[in-house]
Amino acid sequence: MEQVKYNNFENESFNDDIVLSIGEKARTVEAIQRASNIRQVIGTVITYVLILFAALIVIFPFYWMIITSLKLNDEIQGSQQTFFPNIVMWTNYVYVFQTFDFTNYMINTIVVGIFSTIGTILTTIAAAFAFARLKFKGKDALFAIFLMTMMIPGEMMVISNYITVASFGWIGEGQTRVDAYLAMVMPFLVSVFYIYLLRQNFKQIPNELYLAAKVDGKSDWTFLWKVMVPLAAPTIITIVILKFMGTWNAYVWPNLITDTPEFRLISNGLRGSSFVDLQNRTQYGYQMAATVLVTVPLFLLFIFFRKYIMRGFGRAGIKG
Amino acid sequence: MAKTKIKEAGNLFVSDIPHYDEGYNKEGNTIVRLVSNRRNKKPYQVTGIQDVAADNNWKAWIYLAPILVLIVVFLIYPLVNTIFISFLKDYNYVTGQSEGFTFENFGIVLGITPYNGVYETDFVEYAIPNTFILVFLTVPLTTLIALLISVALNSIKWFKNALQIVFFLPYVTNMIAVGMVFAVIFNTNGIINYLFDLGEKAWISGATRSVAFVPLITYIVWMGLPFKILIFLSGLQGIDKQYYQAAQIDSAPHSKVLWRITVPLMSPQILYILITSFIGAFKQYAAIVGLFNGPGTVGTKKNMYTIVYYIYDNLNTHTSFAAAAAVFLFAIILIFTAVQFQASKRRVHY
Numbered sequence: 221m222e223q224v225k226y227n228n229f230e231n232e233s234f235n236d237d238i239v240l241s242i243g244e245k246a247r248t249v250e251a252i253q254r255a256s257n258i259r260q261v262i263g264t265v266i267t268y269v270l271i272l273f274a275a276l277i278v279i280f281p282f283y284w285m286i287i288t289s290l291k292l293n294d295e296i297q298g299s300q301q302t303f304f305p306n307i308v309m310w311t312n313y314v315y316v317f318q319t320f321d322f323t324n325y326m327i328n329t330i331v332v333g334i335f336s337t338i339g340t341i342l343t344t345i346a347a348a349f350a351f352a353r354l355k356f357k358g359k360d361a362l363f364a365i366f367l368m369t370m371m372i373p374g375e376m377m378v379i380s381n382y383i384t385v386a387s388f389g390w391i392g393e394g395q396t397r398v399d400a401y402l403a404m405v406m407p408f409l410v411s412v413f414y415i416y417l418l419r420q421n422f423k424q425i426p427n428e429l430y431l432a433a434k435v436d437g438k439s440d441w442t443f444l445w446k447v448m449v450p451l452a453a454p455t456i457i458t459i460v461i462l463k464f465m466g467t468w469n470a471y472v473w474p475n476l477i478t479d480t481p482e483f484r485l486i487s488n489g490l491r492g493s494s495f496v497d498l499q500n501r502t503q504y505g506y507q508m509a510a511t512v513l514v515t516v517p518l519f520l521l522f523i524f525f526r527k528y529i530m531r532g533f534g535r536a537g538i539k540g
Numbered sequence: 541m542a543k544t545k546i547k548e549a550g551n552l553f554v555s556d557i558p559h560y561d562e563g564y565n566k567e568g569n570t571i572v573r574l575v576s577n578r579r580n581k582k583p584y585q586v587t588g589i590q591d592v593a594a595d596n597n598w599k600a601w602i603y604l605a606p607i608l609v610l611i612v613v614f615l616i617y618p619l620v621n622t623i624f625i626s627f628l629k630d631y632n633y634v635t636g637q638s639e640g641f642t643f644e645n646f647g648i649v650l651g652i653t654p655y656n657g658v659y660e661t662d663f664v665e666y667a668i669p670n671t672f673i674l675v676f677l678t679v680p681l682t683t684l685i686a687l688l689i690s691v692a693l694n695s696i697k698w699f700k701n702a703l704q705i706v707f708f709l710p711y712v713t714n715m716i717a718v719g720m721v722f723a724v725i726f727n728t729n730g731i732i733n734y735l736f737d738l739g740e741k742a743w744i745s746g747a748t749r750s751v752a753f754v755p756l757i758t759y760i761v762w763m764g765l766p767f768k769i770l771i772f773l774s775g776l777q778g779i780d781k782q783y784y785q786a787a788q789i790d791s792a793p794h795s796k797v798l799w800r801i802t803v804p805l806m807s808p809q810i811l812y813i814l815i816t817s818f819i820g821a822f823k824q825y826a827a828i829v830g831l832f833n834g835p836g837t838v839g840t841k842k843n844m845y846t847i848v849y850y851i852y853d854n855l856n857t858h859t860s861f862a863a864a865a866a867v868f869l870f871a872i873i874l875i876f877t878a879v880q881f882q883a884s885k886r887r888v889h890y
Contacts, residue, residue, distance in 0.1 A: 263794070264696070271692045274685075275706045278762065282709065284731060285721045296724075301734040343606045350603035359600070369615055373823055373873055375851050376866050379625065380618030382855060383633045392634075407614045410607060440599065469714050471826055472852060487716045491829060504724050511717040522712040530708060530770060 285515070289313070289508035293497070296504045312509040320510050324482065325489035332404045332474075332485060333467035339409040340463050341456060347415045349444050352422035353430070366412045381407045382476060391477045400483035404474055408466075414459045421455040422448055458528045461521060468518060490514050626863035633859050645864035663865065666749075666845040673753065674846065675821040678760045683813055685761065686768035691802060693769070694776040704773070711766035719759060719830015726755040744832060749843045752832070756844075760827050764820075768813050775809035776802070807888040815880055822873055823848050 247255075288296055289312055291305040316322065350356070351363055385391055390403035425448055433443040449456065471487040478484050481492055495507040522529060625631050626645055628638035647653035651664040693703060710718070726732050726743035733741050743755045779802070787797045803810070825848040828835070835842040835849055845853075847869045854862040 267692050267696055271689065271696065271703060274689055275703055278710060278765065279706055281718060281721045281725065281762070284725055285718075288721075288724055297729045299729070299734075301729075301731050343610065346603040347607040350600040354597045354600040354603070356597050356600035362604075366611075369611070371819075371874070371877060372615070372619060373819070373866075373870055375823065375848050376622050376870050377615060377618040378851070379855060379859060379863050379866060380621040381614055383621070383636075383859075384613065384618065386633060406610075410610045410615060415607070465712065469716075469826075471716055471829065476852070476855065487714055490714070490720070491716050491833065504727075507720060508724060511714075511720055514714050514717045518712045518714065519709075522709075526705065529712070 282515075285508050285511055288504055289512045291505050293501075293503050293505050309505060312505045313513070316506055316509045316513065320493050320495075320506075321481075321489065322510070322513060325484065325486045328401075328483060329468060329486045332401055332470075333464045335401065336405045336408055336467055337460055337463045339405060340411060340414065341460060343409055344411065344414045344418055344459065345444070345449060345456070348418035348422050349448065351415070352419045353440075353444075353448075366415065370412050370416075377407075378473070378476070385477060392479075395479060395483070397483060400478050403477045404470070404485070407473075411463075414463075417459065418452060418455055421452045425451055454528060454531070457525065458531065461525050461529055465518065465521070486514055622863045622866055625860060626867045628860055628863075631860045631863070633856075638860070645860045646868070649861050649864045649868065660861075662842045662845055663847075663850055666843050667847050667850045667865075670844065671822060671824065671846045671848075674757070674760065674824050675818060677753075677757055678764065679814065679817050679821050681757070682761045682764040682817065683768060683810070686765050686813075687772055687803075687806075687810075689765070690769045690772035690776060691798060694773060704769075707769050708766045710763055711770075713763075715763065715826040716830040718763065719827055722755055722759045722762075723831050723833075745837055747837045749837070752837045752844060756827065756831055759831055760821075760824065763827065764817060768817070771809050771813055772806065775806045779805050807884075811880075811884045811888050815877060818876055818880065819873055822869065822876075825849050825852065 287303070287305060290308050290310070291302075292307055292309055295302060295306055351359065382391075385403045385407065388402075390399040429447055430443060433447060438446070467485070469487060470485055471491070474483075474485045475488050475492075478488075481489065484492065490510055493510070495503045495510070497503050625638075627641055627643065629640055629642040629644065631638040644653050644655075648655045648660055649663050651659050651661050689707060693700065693707070696703075723744050724730060728740040728742055730743075732743070733739065741751075743751060783801050783805070784797065787801060792800075824846050828844050828846060828849060832844050835845050835853065837844060842853075847865060851862045851865050851869070854865070
């Protein structure tokens with residue numbers, strides 16, 4: 221914000237100008253200026269104090285998760301809470317890797333994540349292209365129906381999808397790994413929101429490029445993959461990341477459709493495993509070490525693709 | 541230099557078609573293009589280029605086919621089918637059989653009609669009130685805090701980017717994982733009881749319903765902030781600085797600037813956030829699983845039920861009830877969204 225300037229009118233001549241002056245009683249220009257400066261400094265300090273306090277609260281659970289994952293269980297349960305572990309227990313992580321079937325859950329999550337991401341991207345690109353570039357009867361009506369489906373809560377679909385997937389033989393007795401993967405991937409390939417996002421992006425690509433491609437004798441299909449997709453790459457990367465994050469966080473559906481923990485995803489593994497010792501006491505150190513392992517990959521993804529993740533959302537909200 | 545080259549090339553090929561120059565020809569409605577002179581290709585003309593967006597293109601349906609199949613199978617059909625099941629008595633999803641049509645399911649779920657002589661009370665006593673408490677406490681709270689944080693973030697100069705990243709961090713976490721972290725923080729021997737000297741107060745397991753809402757709401761608010769802050773920040777950056785300069789000349793107080801300038805100008809973003817987060821808040825489930833590891837805090841009581849929790853809990857055993865509850869939820873969300881759109885018509889300034 222620009223600072224308002226107060227002129228010392230005594231030193232200036234007003235021969236040519238008409239000046240409107242507002243009198244402030246018993247205060248010199250310097251005093252007003254000083255007061256305004258002081259107010260601004262105080263305001264800035266208060267803002268920083270408040271915002272740093274809020275930031276501290278936001279970041280505290282992460283700090284506490286990491287710290288607890290490195291503590292001995294007696295220290296966690298003790299009456300004296302410590303903000304740094306007395307003995308750093310790296311062995312908590314070793315234990316988690318040995319007993320908690322981390323690699324299996326990880327592989328399941330990655331396989332499901334990759335297939336559902338590829339499937340979503342392919343169908344989304346094709347649909348967005350049709351809506352953005354081609355003309356056909358009933359296009360606007362169809363797009364309106366698509367947008368309306370965004371309002372339907374997913375819980376409406378879960379019940380029937382469960383039945384559908386069961387009738388395909390993907391769940392129940394004798395479920396194989398492939399069945400479980402199919403059941404986890406197929407119902408979630410549709411995302412109208414991503415189609416909307418990509419369509420908006422495709423629409424911005426100028427018509428001239430399309431005509432130029434036509435002059436070169438390229439087909440619509442080639443144009444889509446050689447011109448439109450590369451130009452919309454940032455949006456597509458955003459979709460890929462969001463989709464993958466979605467799989468990483470999926471909990472309800474994998475839990476519903478699998479009978480054995482073997483086929484489940486990372487969130488199910490985390491909540492489903494019991495981190496207890498021989499006396500049946502929860503070992504929070506192990507539990508938190510496992511949560512760190514689940515959280516870290518997402519953090520790495522965020523650090524590397526921050527720009528795409530944050531922009532993808534920022535864009536969604538620009539037009540209310 | 542470039543010009544002469546084109547001319548040379550022109551002489552080389554275009555001489556075959558003397559009155560056409562390279563480029564677009566108005567009279568003939570044709571585009572003449574020169575090909576590379578490395579290979580001795582014949583020059584070709586492309587006429588009648590048409591934009592595919594110009595007429596009805598049946599190929600569009602090929603591009604739409606996969607998504608249409610998926611939408612019909614996994615979205616439209618389930619929607620209709622769920623409504624259908626909600627009117628079937630004792631539907632069994634394995635055999636696909638039921639005992640005919642009935643309107644009882646809604647009555648049973650809402651505790652009006654008895655089922656096998658017993659009234660179902662969990663839904664009315666816990667699921668509906670809990671859901672509404674969560675909706676009406678967390679949405680306004682999160683929106684307000686997010687608005688204040690983003691206004692503050694927008695006004696500072698140093699560490700702006702770093703703080704922006706910090707406030708976005710809760711978004712890129714696993715709902716279940718962080719729920720477990722909050723459970724440790726609010727443990728009887730946890731840091732909250734230690735810091736505020738509360739002895740061994742039970743917040744999670746063994747806590748009463750009203751006490752258990754404290755960690756739950758804290759967690760949901762914490763989790764909901766980043767998305768809202770991001771949207772608000774992008775809205776704030778779009779506000780014309782002149783409004784603030786005018787306010788400063790009038791020496792308007794900060795609170796007035798916030799409520800009279802920032803909030804009205806941000807109304808499209810606020811509406812977007814309110815609608816999406818109201819819909820989201822009606823569907824709380826993962827937060828409860830993460831925090832409480834079950835539907836209740838004491839024994840087998842289901843005092844932490846939400847509508848969605850009820851749906852998932854009854855999916856296998858009482859599919860008809862789950863369907864009825866889902867239809868109920870759908871109706872509430874529809875009514876709510878419609879009301880919000882109506883209310884926003886007068887209040888939102890585009």
